[in-house]
Amino acid sequence: MTALDDTTVTAPPPLRRNRDFLLLWTGNWLQFFGSRMSSVCYPLLALQISGGSAEAVGLAATAAVLPQAVVQLPAGVLVDRWDRRAVMRWCAVGRILALGAVGVALTLGALGMELLLALIAVEVSLAIISSLAERVAVRTVVPGGQLPAALSQNEARGRIAGLLGGPAGTVLFTWVRWSPFLAAxxxxxxxxxxxxxxxxxxxxxxREPGRALHRDLADALRWLLGQRALRAMLPVVTVSTALLQVVMQGLVVILVKEQGLPEATLGLVLGISGCGGLLGALGARWFMARLPLSVLLIGGLTLWAALMNAMAWARGPVQLGVLFALMNIVGAVFGVATAVYQVTVTPQELQGRVAALSGLVVALGTTAGAFCAGKLLEAYRGLLSLLVAAGLMAVTAAVAALIPAVRRARIPDAARPAAPPATPPDT
Structure with missing residues (x-):
């Protein structure tokens, strides 16, 4: 018997047999699917309550977006201070009450705009807190070597919910107004x-009892600023996400306004592109096992620039849908890779705050990008706007390639999926 025989290490069970991960994944998938159904119905509900006011639709959208800026940071501190199980459980209970209140008030004819906006803000805020807590919990219930697969499955879960939740919500809303909120x-x-x-x-x-919230946030910010790779990648990802808003809004302008196609055509394009995002999420682990993080990020941004340029010249919904699907494949792959990197290099006690800080920066960039995209499309139409965005994306990729910390960024070996062994030649 050798020393190796005495110290045999038992491999962890696969994710499909990890009971805790399956419970966490399935519960939050159903919850996320419900969020997709309810979120697509909020503007429709606001339109109905207000008698067709476009301003009311804007207020409903604002109530859903505002918590991203207001709740992220205190939520990050909360997740790092409290029992994550309790946080997720109370968030689920709160969402049950908020969503149930929407359905009951709607049934009784007592749902006004003020109450609707308040319930939207509460429900979205609780979803943000729960999502942060789940992200931290995944690292606890999943071994480091299985994190890429776990986060890939979480990304795929979101893509599936996005594909099916919107259509399911609108169908249920058309059938019975309160039914999507009951399902959620x-x-x-x-x-x-x-x-x-x-x-x-x-x-x-x-943790230190009675510690001020701003001191906890300062600790996370100090740690984040001390990480060269994360500090460099965060603005790169934020800018690229902001530029992506030109594509999202440009699809509407090009298809409906410039090409004169029916509004339903947009659903076809988004359906095709959503399938691409799902494929990217499922294949992220394969790419991570073969390519370093720097290649996935810089190469992904370069491919985005090329695909955005191609979209500017594309004609017809199928061409646009296929190109956008390719963009979603790329985005899902390097999105999972950067998430795995952040989760694995961040200390466990800072997980919630670092995720919240990063999420807030990206959310602010997305908001600014959406505003600027509207101005750009109004001034230069779809084709030129996409070309401008493609050029800026290429510049972003070049800047990322010039930053040494980004070029040297590697996912820690403990979290890096292993490539399948090569088959030995026949002898």
């Missing part, structure tokens, strides 16, 4: 029940 309530209920049966210890580490 049931999803949150399942998530709350699943959390009860997770065995892993999801409590946060010890």
């Amino acid at each position: 309530t049931l999803g949150a209920l399942v998530a709350a029940v699943n959390l009860r049966f997770i065995r892993a210890d999801l409590r946060a580490g010890t």
